[in-house]
Amino acid sequence: MSSLAKNIENLGAFCLNALEQTGRTFNMLLQVIWELLHPPYRFYPIVRQMYFIGARSLTLIIVSGITIGMVLGLQFYNILQRFGSVELLGAGVALGVIRELGPVMTALMVVGRAGSSITAELGIMRITEQVDALECMAISPDKFLIAPKVIAGLLSVPLLTMVFDFVALFGGYFVGVKMFGVAEGSYWNGMIDAVEWQDVRLGLEKSIVFGVLVTLICCSRGFYMHLTKAGSQGAEGVSSATTDAVVLSSIAVLFSDFLIGALA
């Protein structure tokens, strides 16, 4: 009986905690928007974050983009061959990449590479009193630390997604046309016929949402590390916050992908 009560209590605590964190993340978004409406603006911090989130992720994105494109080419070819319609290969690869896999995979890569280190960086700044120092210098951490990261995420993730899509199409081309001998014309023309501007736009919209979501969750998890129960001051707190941030933002990406897909 008491164990049941304990379980219910745990569930309640879990829900409250989740609600609290969601609230803090949303609050952070409002802060960033507020800061955006209040000059002065500094562009170099954004460039620096774009370098870190975007440019430094390029190699990873290109390699994984080509790989995903090749895998898709292989799988679609095997399936389409059974129905004798390999000329649809280009359309299949392009739609799969542009609508779904491009934005999602890119966002997940950014979570793993940049998101985790954003959380760790902010968490360490929190426990070593760097955030407090910033506050005491009358510099808003929202403006100085958070806003550049979120804006950089908003800009970098779509750009990375586009690069990912582009190389993935060539990955599919390599497998389909060069390895299996699908006609080059039918690969590209099938793609051009099947993909509409709406598809590209959907991918773009998704990646913008993912970019904001990922950076926001990772920032809030690191920045508010001291407020969470598990976030005991210290290295352990930072590592658990980082793990949390990666898990949470990955789930958020997948779930919002479904939501956007369902609403669009």
Added chain:
Amino acid sequence: MNKINVQLITGLFVMLGIAAFTYQAVTIGGASIREVPGYTLTARFDSISGLRKGGIIEAAGVRVGTISSIKFDPDNYKAIVNLRINDGVPVQQDAIASVRTQGIIGEKYIKLSAGGFPDLLTEGMEIHETESAVSLEELVSKYIFDGGTKK
């Protein structure tokens, strides 16, 4: 020095991303920077099931326009389709617009067949000769039940 390096690399990254986007949007996605000049015709169909806004209009297998809007006509219980035809594509007054399917289960599109009249349709006029969508299910059931679902 370090600062310039960061800015340079980030700038290159942004340019690369925008180039990739432009390629997809323009070449693959087919979003033209400025709209192809054209004129709009209307056509009434008994059924257009499966046809969508933005769908393709073909003549002799060549893309000659897009479906700009689809409306329902409550008086006659028909579908009114607005066809955006590219300039330079003549449509005769007795031309036929038919709803067709790419392959067996592919996407629906409108096929334009040339008529014999010398007079051409202009902006806002209607194509009177239309053929509705052929429903695969109806065909199958017609075949199986030997005319059981005559309309």
Added chain:
Amino acid sequence: MSGNTTTDKAITIRNLVVDYGPRRILNGINLEIPNGQIMVIMGQSGAGKSTLLRCILGLKKPTSGSIHMLGTDIATASRTDIYKARKQIGVAFQGGALFSSMTVAENIQLALHEHTNLDEKTIQIMTRIKLDMVNMLEAENLMPSELSGGMAKRAALARAIIMDPKLLFFDEPSSGLDPSTAAELDQLILTLKKGMGMTIVVVTHELDSIFKIADHIAVMKDGNLIETGTPQQIIASTNPEIQGMLNRKPRETIVDTDAHLRRLTGGF
């Protein structure tokens, strides 16, 4: 040193209470910090002195009470007003809290870049003056990770005084330092008071430096302010707690072994 009247107080704290959940961290603190002098807040760890400092800096909202700092009630002021007040203060944190992604010089310049429109050349010169004051000129282009504990504290001090604040806070200046480096920092604090007329609030538990630098001492224990006064008054105090602290006795001597054993085993 005792010629200060009640009008020129840099900070006035009235009935400050802070609760953390069911626990009371600060229990009605009343404290006045006079202008142009060095106030040392001392106490063992857990006495609430860090919480008091965080409240004064506006990093923690108190449960009740007021904190008037340079004419602003930090306890109730809006974010904007707190930021305005903070532009007149400097804080050196315990571990330095230098921004790890910037060099020492960039750390020190940050406030100038953010709050003034000075040109790069002037900022460079001001930075070097402050670095020279803390004897750190040679470390200008080092990263914080390359600094020793004492250097990090001195760099943090340079960063705290870059805007020539009226009020300087120093959290544990000598903790974790060897005696000679600690003495150097104490000397630096005295120089700042004399040379720049700053009001300085130091939070520490190191007895050696307390009596070297303090004009006034406030002693805290378990969330209460148990004694305030000049160093002479504190030494002369008859309060056994203070005498205990000054003589560095262990906190509690076990007399009743049986009772203590019972307490440890939970009454078995």
